[in-house]
Each structure stands twice: as C-alpha cells, then as structure tokens.
Amino acid sequence: MARPQRSPVKVDAIHIAEWPEQGLKEISFCEQVLRCAGAQHAQTRRLTGIRRTLVNRRGVVILVGAGIMNLINAHYLAAGGYSVQVHDAGPDPRSTQDWTKLGTTHGGGDARMFTRTEADNYNEQGNQIYPSMDTIFRRTPSGMVVPGFQRGYIRNQPASWAALGNFMQVSPHLFQQVGLHQGITRMYVERDDLEASIKLNTGLGTMLETCELQEFLKVHPTFGSAAATDQLAGGFTIAGFTLNVHKFVAKLIDDIRAKGAEFHWNHPISNIRRDTLGRVLGLESREGKLLEADHYVVSPGVLGNKLLEGTVSGSVIQGVLSVWLQIPNLEPKLSSSIKLHQRGHVVEDINITVATDPHTGEDILVFGGGYGFVGLDRPAADKPELQLLFSELETVARTYFPQGYDLAKQNDSLWTGGKQKFCIRPFTPTGLGVFETVPTISGGRFIITGGNNTGGFFHHDVTL
Numbered sequence: 001m002a003r004p005q006r007s008p009v010k011v012d013a014i015h016i017a018e019w020p021e022q023g024l025k026e027i028s029f030c031e032q033v034l035r036c037a038g039a040q041h042a043q044t045r046r047l048t049g050i051r052r053t054l055v056n057r058r059g060v061v062i063l064v065g066a067g068i069m070n071l072i073n074a075h076y077l078a079a080g081g082y083s084v085q086v087h088d089a090g091p092d093p094r095s096t097q098d099w100t101k102l103g104t105t106h107g108g109g110d111a112r113m114f115t116r117t118e119a120d121n122y123n124e125q126g127n128q129i130y131p132s133m134d135t136i137f138r139r140t141p142s143g144m145v146v147p148g149f150q151r152g153y154i155r156n157q158p159a160s161w162a163a164l165g166n167f168m169q170v171s172p173h174l175f176q177q178v179g180l181h182q183g184i185t186r187m188y189v190e191r192d193d194l195e196a197s198i199k200l201n202t203g204l205g206t207m208l209e210t211c212e213l214q215e216f217l218k219v220h221p222t223f224g225s226a227a228a229t230d231q232l233a234g235g236f237t238i239a240g241f242t243l244n245v246h247k248f249v250a251k252l253i254d255d256i257r258a259k260g261a262e263f264h265w266n267h268p269i270s271n272i273r274r275d276t277l278g279r280v281l282g283l284e285s286r287e288g289k290l291l292e293a294d295h296y297v298v299s300p301g302v303l304g305n306k307l308l309e310g311t312v313s314g315s316v317i318q319g320v321l322s323v324w325l326q327i328p329n330l331e332p333k334l335s336s337s338i339k340l341h342q343r344g345h346v347v348e349d350i351n352i353t354v355a356t357d358p359h360t361g362e363d364i365l366v367f368g369g370g371y372g373f374v375g376l377d378r379p380a381a382d383k384p385e386l387q388l389l390f391s392e393l394e395t396v397a398r399t400y401f402p403q404g405y406d407l408a409k410q411n412d413s414l415w416t417g418g419k420q421k422f423c424i425r426p427f428t429p430t431g432l433g434v435f436e437t438v439p440t441i442s443g444g445r446f447i448i449t450g451g452n453n454t455g456g457f458f459h460h461d462v463t464l
C-alpha cells in the first residue's frame with residue numbers, strides 16, 4: 001500500500017491554539033512558555049485548596065453533562081455523601097435509539113479503550129485533508145510548561161491510573177457483564193514507531209510482554225499476511241483494558257441513582273451566572289431558572305463552548321471527527337483488543353476493540369478511529385472527509401482481518417445497526433484535558449473539566 005508523504009514539522013515558531021474563528025497567531029517559544037508559566041502559577045495556587053474544600057464541606061453538587069467524564073465524578077461524589085444532581089441537555093441514553101441526539105460517550109460504537117497513553121493528541125502531522133491539524137493540534141514540546149488549566153490532569157495522571165485499579169476493586173459489579181477485556185496489543189507498521197513505543201511503555205511501567213515479530217505472529221497468526229506485505233513491523237502487550245462503554249455507563253447511571261442522585265435529562269444549562277467579581281452565583285436553565293448548589297462540576301464535552309464563555313476553558317475544547325466500523329471476531333478469536341499505529345495515514349491510530357454486538361449478541365471487533373479537526377462544525381453525513389475516514393477504516397479491516405471483513409461485506413454488517421456512525425470527540429490543542437476552578441459566591445467550588453480521551457477515569461480524583 002502506498003503511504004502518504006509527510007510534511008516537515010515546523011520548529012522555528014509555534015502556532016498557538018487560537019481557534020480558527022480567532023485566527024492563527026504566531027508567537028515566540030519564550031513568550032509562550034512565560035504565558036503558560038503565569039497561568040500555571042495562578043492555577044496551582046487555586047488547585048491546592050480543592051481536596052480540602054470538597055472533602056470538608058459535604059453539600060449539594062450540580063453536575064452539568066452526563067458523559068463518561070461526569071458520570072465517574074458523579075459516582076464518586078454520590079459515594080462520598082454529596083447530594084448529587086446531574087443535568088444533561090440530551091435524552092436518557094439508556095432508552096434513546098437515535099444516536100445523533102447523544103454525546104460522544106453514548107453515541108457511536110459501544111466500545112472504548114483505556115490505557116496510560118490514551119490522552120495522546122494523535123496529532124496527524126502532514127495530514128492532507130486536515131492541514132490545520134499541524135498547527136492546531138501540536139505535540140507539547142518536550143519540557144514545555146503546560147497551561148495551568150490543564151496541569152491538574154498531568155499532575156494526577158499516575159495517581160488516577162492507580163485510583164482506577166482501586167475503582168475496579170471497590171465497585172467490581174460495575175465492571176461485570178460489560179465486556180471487560182484486560183491487556184492491549186499495540187501494533188505498528190513502522191519499525192521506528194514500534195521501537196519508540198516500546199521505550200515509552202517500558203518507561204511508563206505499562207509494558208506486559210514484548211517479543212520479536214516471528215514470535216508475535218505465532219501468537220497472532222491472523223496478521224501473517226499483513227506482515228508479509230510490509231504492513232506490520234511488530235507488536236507487544238501493555239496494561240489497559242476495553243469495555244462496552246454503553247453497557248458500562250448504563251450500570252453507572254443506575255448505581256449513581258441508587259446512591260440518591262437525581263438525573264435531569266433533556267435539560268440544557270444555558271449560562272453560568274456570575275457577579276461583578278466573576279464569582280459564580282449559580283447556573284441558569286434554558287427556562288431562565290437559577291440553579292444553586294454548594295459546588296458545581298461542569299463537563300459538557302464538545303458542545304459546551306457557549307456555556308463556558310468567559311471562562312479560561314471557553315472555546316478550548318473543540319471537535320475531532322472519528323468514525324466506527326465493525327466486523328465479526330472470527331476464529332481464532334482475538335481475546336484482547338488492539339491499538340494499531342500506521343504513521344502518515346488519514347487515520348493514524350485505530351482502536352480495534354473486542355466486543356459484543358448489542359443487537360445480535362455476536363462476538364465482534366469494533367474499529368474506531370479518526371482525528372480530523374472540525375472545530376465547532378458538524379459535518380454532513382455525505383461530506384467527503386467523512387467518507388474518506390470510513391474508507392480508511394475499511395482498508396485497515398481488509399488488510400488485517402481479510403476474512404472477517406469479507407464476511408461483514410457479504411452480510412452487509414460493516415456498520416453498527418446498519419448506520420455509518422461517526423462522533424465528534426472533545427479535544428484540546430495539546431490533547432490534555434482541562435481542569436479549571438472558578439470561585440463561587442458561597443465559597444464552594446466550580447470545576448470545569450473534560451476535553452480529552454480517557455473518559456472521566458483520569459479526572460475524578462482531582463475533582464474530589
């Protein structure tokens with residue numbers, strides 16, 4: 001297969017993430033570092049009080065957004081004795097058939113992967129159809145200071161990973177019958193990407209098993225033809241897991257409700273009401289009603305920019321386009337999920353998740369991938385970029401799972417429920433989640449979080 005050429009990465013100046021409507025702006029590296037350091041200093045001072053404040057002051061917490069991010073927060077807050085109210089603009093996902101009305105977590109494919117490197121910004125350098133990816137989604141230069149409102153994420157990532165293990169132990173019922181599969185196989189087309197990733201995962205302590213290609217193929221004979229045609233340099237196994245995310249969040253919602261929380265579906269929050277000093281007075285519902293609480297946790301995903309206007313996080317979370325495809329998991333069945341990296345392709349990273357078809361109960365592999373920057377746009381289903389992403393996923397399925405792909409084509413079952421599903425996932429320019437706190441009039445906390453992969457798993461212990 002011909003591989004697209006990559007453009008050289010620009011290093012002399014940095015395009016910072018001013019979003020398209022504001023225009024791209026070039027500033028010097030030094031200036032950017034100084035700006036970030038200032039923001040970080042201010043934010044760190046605010047962050048130090050969070051845990052003490054929330055733990056010492058039980059009370060009412062209003063959460064805006066019921067995607068995986070805030071559901072995990074809600075779970076912990078409800079378990080911690082807070083009186084929890086969740087407001088979501090969309091319908092109850094457990095009873096909604098129309099996926100287009102749902103957020104990123106509940107729409108799309110019923111599969112998600114959780115690894116320590118899941119927050120990679122998947123910057124598609126040199127992407128021909130999304131040229132703005134090069135400048136808007138850039139890799140954070142090594143050693144550079146991360147903006148303060150993202151710092152809480154980085155600071156707590158290892159701790160959050162540990163907390164996740166604890167979560168599974170303390171609440172095992174949430175992880176039962178949700179298609180949980182432990183261990184992820186990472187596969188690489190390019191040898192140097194393989195070696196770099198082995199180094200990274202060894203350093204992170206997430207490496208479980210690595211071996212030479214010939215050994216790898218003995219365990220995974222399915223990929224023999226891909227290796228023979230130079231489409232596979234090798235692979236290894238890391239710590240991580242996948243699950244049927246729709247089943248998981250349905251359980252989570254039931255569990256949070258059982259802990260006394262209230263859910264308000266089809267209930268958009270339209271505004272953050274603040275006093276002249278910027279302190280939060282409450283949240284305004286669409287009807288103009290003021291909702292007041294001791295604390296607030298706002299995680300509205302990619303649709304929240306209007307609500308977040310006037311905060312540091314406003315317009316920082318924007319969308320990248322991703323698509324889904326599925327094929328049957330044929331014998332010899334994959335028992336753990338795969339993350340495939342193919343440098344320079346339209347879809348560079350593809351998650352291939354071992355799952356169960358929610359409609360037929362059949363064992364399937366769910367392909368999810370695509371990191372096309374769309375800003376605040378919602379592409380039409382027939383948009384050429386979208387079709388290119390679907391076609392790229394088909395190529396990957398055909399290359400690595402030829403029999404499963406042929407059968408899915410034959411049965412016309414490539415698309416979940418017969419629909420070419422796509423989602424706009426929330427992302428930030430660095431790929432790191434946001435974590436902003438705003439003072440409230442009552443002395444409680446107003447927290448804005450979200451904006452990246454890894455659902456809520458990496459944020460909840462910062463929020464608490």
Ligand SMILES: Cc1cc2nc3c(=O)[nH]c(=O)nc-3n(C[C@H](O)[C@H](O)[C@H](O)COP(=O)(O)OP(=O)(O)OC[C@H]3O[C@@H](n4cnc5c(N)ncnc54)[C@H](O)[C@@H]3O)c2cc1C
Pocket residue numbers: 064065066067068069070087088089090102103104105106108111112113114118267268269270299300301302303304307321322323324351368369370422423424425426450451452453454455456
């Ligand atoms: C193809 C694809 C594959 C993916 N694979 C993975 C993966 O393997 N691993 C991984 O970690 N992540 C993956 N992701 C990303 C992951 O799904 C998202 O990061 C995650 O679901 C985002 O959750 P969220 O809670 O931030 O946002 P959402 O799920 O979008 O939730 C936000 C909620 O806020 C509500 N809302 C918005 N505005 C308002 C308002 N004003 N008032 C009230 N409610 C409001 C919305 O209705 C929505 O329900 C994938 C995404 C896609 C598309």
